[in-house]
Amino acid sequence: MATDAYVLDPAKRSRLLTALYIAQEQEGYLTPEALKRVAERLDVPEAEVYSTASFYTLFRTEPVGQYVIQVCTGLSCYLVGGAERLVDYLEQKLGVKPGETTPDGLFTLQTVQCLASCGTAPAMRVNDELYENLTAEKVDVLIDQLKVRAERWAALNRS
Amino acid sequence: MGSFEPILTRNVGVPNSEHIAVYLKRGGYTALRKALKMPPDELTAIVKDSGLRGRGGAGFPAGLKWGFMPKEPVTKYVCVNTDEGEPGTFKDRLLVEHDPHSIVEGVIIASYAVGAHRAFVYIRGEFFLGVKRWIKAIEEAYAHGFLGKDILDSGFDLDLSVHRGAGAYICGEETALINSLEGKRGEPRMKPPYPAQIGLWNEPTLVHNVETLANVPHIVNNGADWYRSIGTERSTGPKLFCVSGHVRRPGNYEVPLGTPLRTIIEEHAGGMRGDRPLKAVIPGGASTPMLTPEHLDIPMDFESLVEVGSMLGTGAVVVIEEGTCMVEVARRLMDFFAHESCGQCTPCRMGTRRLKEVLTRIVKGKGKPDDLDLLETISAGIFGHTLCPMGDAAVNPVLSSLKHFRDEYEHHIQYKRCKEA
Ligand SMILES: Cc1cc2nc3c(=O)[nH]c(=O)nc-3n(C[C@H](O)[C@H](O)[C@H](O)COP(=O)(O)O)c2cc1C
Ligand code: SF4
Ligand code: FES
Numbered sequence: 001m002a003t004d005a006y007v008l009d010p011a012k013r014s015r016l017l018t019a020l021y022i023a024q025e026q027e028g029y030l031t032p033e034a035l036k037r038v039a040e041r042l043d044v045p046e047a048e049v050y051s052t053a054s055f056y057t058l059f060r061t062e063p064v065g066q067y068v069i070q071v072c073t074g075l076s077c078y079l080v081g082g083a084e085r086l087v088d089y090l091e092q093k094l095g096v097k098p099g100e101t102t103p104d105g106l107f108t109l110q111t112v113q114c115l116a117s118c119g120t121a122p123a124m125r126v127n128d129e130l131y132e133n134l135t136a137e138k139v140d141v142l143i144d145q146l147k148v149r150a151e152r153w154a155a156l157n158r159s
Numbered sequence: 160m161g162s163f164e165p166i167l168t169r170n171v172g173v174p175n176s177e178h179i180a181v182y183l184k185r186g187g188y189t190a191l192r193k194a195l196k197m198p199p200d201e202l203t204a205i206v207k208d209s210g211l212r213g214r215g216g217a218g219f220p221a222g223l224k225w226g227f228m229p230k231e232p233v234t235k236y237v238c239v240n241t242d243e244g245e246p247g248t249f250k251d252r253l254l255v256e257h258d259p260h261s262i263v264e265g266v267i268i269a270s271y272a273v274g275a276h277r278a279f280v281y282i283r284g285e286f287f288l289g290v291k292r293w294i295k296a297i298e299e300a301y302a303h304g305f306l307g308k309d310i311l312d313s314g315f316d317l318d319l320s321v322h323r324g325a326g327a328y329i330c331g332e333e334t335a336l337i338n339s340l341e342g343k344r345g346e347p348r349m350k351p352p353y354p355a356q357i358g359l360w361n362e363p364t365l366v367h368n369v370e371t372l373a374n375v376p377h378i379v380n381n382g383a384d385w386y387r388s389i390g391t392e393r394s395t396g397p398k399l400f401c402v403s404g405h406v407r408r409p410g411n412y413e414v415p416l417g418t419p420l421r422t423i424i425e426e427h428a429g430g431m432r433g434d435r436p437l438k439a440v441i442p443g444g445a446s447t448p449m450l451t452p453e454h455l456d457i458p459m460d461f462e463s464l465v466e467v468g469s470m471l472g473t474g475a476v477v478v479i480e481e482g483t484c485m486v487e488v489a490r491r492l493m494d495f496f497a498h499e500s501c502g503q504c505t506p507c508r509m510g511t512r513r514l515k516e517v518l519t520r521i522v523k524g525k526g527k528p529d530d531l532d533l534l535e536t537i538s539a540g541i542f543g544h545t546l547c548p549m550g551d552a553a554v555n556p557v558l559s560s561l562k563h564f565r566d567e568y569e570h571h572i573q574y575k576r577c578k579e580a
Contacts, residue, residue: 057325074491119249119411
């Protein structure tokens with residue numbers, strides 16, 4: 001049942017998740033070309049690379065915005081009145097529903113399960129950064145900061 | 160209470176506690192020096208004697224598990240489970256971010272005891288700061304000669320590296336974790352064989368939770384008798400309880416096992432956040448059946464919770480006040496299980512989805528008269544019919560909320576709205 005590659009070089013196959021992370025960094029998501037490259041480099045059949053990538057929610061095979069906002073909708077965040085309000089608030093503020101990306105390509109809104117920040121609920125992640133004890137005011141400040149940061153990057157890239 | 164000095168969290172709050180210099184200054188790595196001078200079997204005997212039980216949810220005796228590893232000098236592995244994803248749980252993240260060296264020290268001692276020369280940290284993909292703290296701590300440990308070849312001139316070699324998961328709760332289950340480490344889909348394997356027999360790359364593998372390993376240096380330093388003096392007879396040692404929900408001071412509280420639930424909620428977490436009285440408590444994370452105020456005086460240890468029909472689980476105490484819709488609580492937990500089912504077994508994959516559908520319908524006031532029977536029938540179809548314990552875990556929120564709050568469910572169905580609204 002095991003693929004040849006696995007039998008021949010288990011260590012190589014075990015680098016698959018790491019390779020997928022690196023591949024994803026280039027375009028922000030796993031392009032078909034990237035998946036193919038990973039498959040070739042690690043000697044793992046392409047179908048299996050795809051099947052493995054699709055198992056993990058942090059791997060994406062569709063483009064996403066520059067900032068991926070993941071709001072926790074877990075029980076503890078819900079109990080302190082955060083989860084719903086936070087999702088609603090961001091939906092209104094950004095004009096997108098969970099799973100969607102803003103037309104300017106800046107923000108993708110997602111809902112996720114428990115982020116292990118239940119003691120500092122409500123919580124969310126933006127790309128790899130964790131934000132806790134959130135309020136509408138904190139979200140406003142954060143979104144503004146991210147917009148400014150994105151503009152500066154764009155300006156730098158133009159110059 | 161009062162007299163108990165934190166053990167596992169003793170360094171939390173100390174400035175720069177994650178740095179090796181601070182850890183060393185506070186007595187770090189003395190247990191490792193001591194351990195490397197002892198015969199490995201003696202270490203296993205001490206851990207067995209201490210009564211230490213796994214803190215990852217199942218409470219299996221750690222020393223016994225070490226003893227299951229073959230004695231022969233074959234290739235063996237040790238894995239540190241940092242996948243913490245059970246809703247309500249946030250203790251391992253605290254230890255990794257604030258005291259990573261206590262876990263590094265624990266894993267080196269455990270590896271030496273079972274004769275493993277290669278160890279892996281498997282960390283949840285979302286824990287970005289945790290990944291950084293782990294990597295830094297391991298680099299520091301190598302630089303100080305605590306990892307690598309001939310550790311502290313003992314002749315013992317050990318390599319430790321960090322592997323990042325990518326967003327799948329089920330990878331916290333030890334055999335799923337092993338598959339994920341191998342670069343595969345994180346689907347649980349059939350047990351037996353247990354990892355101690357056939358684990359990572361089919362070699363004997365010891366998997367431990369972060370908090371379990373953090374106990375090890377203290378046991379080595381202070382002895383089994385000292386450890387057994389903390390907690391109860393069969394649930395020994397300190398435990399981190401993660402308190403969240405409707406309390407005044409949510410957070411991690413370290414107390415001896417056997418501390419009454421009331422003490423944890425009222426004294427440590429400051430009691431209820433407002434005027435509303437307590438309605439329900441989930442004592443050990445999403446997978447554990449909920450309790451009601453009549454259980455407040457129960458000692459928080461492995462045995463006492465089983466006696467009242469629940470489990471200690473991860474020690475994640477979710478406190479719920481009056482006025483909360485318990486059907487919505489159950490629906491939210493089911494949303495989690497339905498989302499995280501790995502899909503290998505039909506009862507778990509389909510059953511959790513069906514339960515979520517029915518619960519959603521009831522919450523929305525569209526429940527049908529026989530929906531409660533349906534919930535029970537679907538649950539019975541899942542319970543005991545799945546490959547890994549997640550199937551059983553998934554039905555706990557439904558069955559326990561039905562048991563304690565059946566009237567709420569009935570009200571929802573009959574009046575098409577929430578009794579608590
Ligand atoms: C669905 C499921 C999820 C689990 N998630 C975790 C986890 O995130 N962290 C953990 O340490 N153990 C988790 N476990 C328990 C592990 O399978 C295993 O028992 C544990 O890592 C052993 O370590 P311990 O003996 O130190 O507790 C999970 C078990 C199941 C069934
Ligand atoms: S019980 Fe659920 S999570 Fe566990 S193996 Fe089966 S489908 Fe996967
Ligand atoms: S429920 Fe939101 S972080 Fe745990």
